[in-house]
Amino acid sequence: MLTQLIKFTVKPQHQQAVKDALVDSKKGTRHELGNINMNIFVDNANPNVFYAYERWQDAAALAFHQQQSYTQNLLRLLSNALVCTPEVFNLQDxxxxxxxxxxxxxxxxxxxxxxxxxxxxxxxxxxxxxxxxxxxxxxxxxxxxxxxxxxxxxxxxxxxxxxxxxxxxxxxxxxxxxxxxxxxxxxxxxxxxxxxxxxxxxxxxxxx
Missing domain, CATH: 3.30.70.100 (Alpha-Beta Plaits)
Known part of the structure; x- marks a missing residue:
């Protein structure tokens, strides 16, 4: 089992586009057999901050996810939309x-x-x-x-x-x-x- 928490801080002008891309990614991820859970959140105090909480069956499942079109679309958008590099926390139970x-x-x-x-x-x-x-x-x-x-x-x-x-x-x-x-x-x-x-x-x- 792999668990990740990712924090994205985006530029205000890209807020809606990133939100839409995260939702599209979540919808697609639901159909991936290796995905256990994915939740997307927005910070109540700052609408430009998003969090993704993800649980994967194994490393192969995460690698498969990263190659999907909706994931690639999100990554392309984030390349210009982020204020800073995403904070990735690899979590352990x-x-x-x-x-x-x-x-x-x-x-x-x-x-x-x-x-x-x-x-x-x-x-x-x-x-x-x-x-x-x-x-x-x-x-x-x-x-x-x-x-x-x-x-x-x-x-x-x-x-x-x-x-x-x-x-x-x-x-x-x-x-x-x-x-x-x-x-x-x-x-x-x-x-x-x-x-x-x-x-x-x-x-x-x-x-x-």
């Missing part, structure tokens, strides 16, 4: 392993967070240990749809949390007030380099 997202209800507002944060190296193992407990409890919360933690290949000092909630208040009013979340938060305050808030990206999925 932690324990407990990622699970299939729970189904949202029609009335759910949906609140998604992509949290990419650097840590002081001495806190890596304590955080991984605490998150094992944290994730199991989080997934049992009524408001949680998905909660996964990843390490980053070739970067021991960065972690990525990928989480979906039914609504925003499920995070701020309920989740962060749980005893286990307070323990995690206390460790995070020491472990994360700088202010945690700057690394939390609130995003909306593009489903067109």
């Amino acid at each position: 932690t324990k407990p392993e990622p699970v299939v997202i729970k189904a949202a209800d029609h009335e759910d507002a949906l609140f998604t967070i992509i949290f990419i944060f650097p840590i002081h190296s001495e806190f890596r193992q304590p955080l991984l240990t605490q998150f094992e407990d944290h994730i199991q409890h989080s997934r049992q919360e009524e408001g949680n749809l998905l909660f996964d933690l990843y390490t980053v290949q070739d970067d021991d000092n960065t972690l990525v949390v990928y989480e979906h909630w039914r609504k925003e208040s499920d995070v701020w009013d309920i989740h962060f007030n749980q005893p286990y979340a307070k323990i995690t938060g206390a460790i995070m305050e020491q472990a994360v380099v700088g202010d945690m808030q700057q690394y939390m990206h609130f995003v909306s999925e593009i489903n067109e």
Whole structure:
């Protein structure tokens, strides 16, 4: 299994074209046998920032995807549309392993967070240990749809949390007030380099 998170920051004049190309790529990717999952998001605070979350059966599946016409069209567009080189995070599963997202209800507002944060190296193992407990409890919360933690290949000092909630208040009013979340938060305050808030990206999925 291969998992990637890719961040694209585009020039404002290319925003709609990139969005359309990402949607076309997602539609085509659905028919690829080697693709496990692909989600496209736009940053709620900056419409020029997009994220692609992708899971692949293996390296051959990703190589096949990169040769498809819709992928090549996207790459040609991005060659002139980007503000900077895409940020590619090759993600590695932690324990407990990622699970299939729970189904949202029609009335759910949906609140998604992509949290990419650097840590002081001495806190890596304590955080991984605490998150094992944290994730199991989080997934049992009524408001949680998905909660996964990843390490980053070739970067021991960065972690990525990928989480979906039914609504925003499920995070701020309920989740962060749980005893286990307070323990995690206390460790995070020491472990994360700088202010945690700057690394939390609130995003909306593009489903067109």
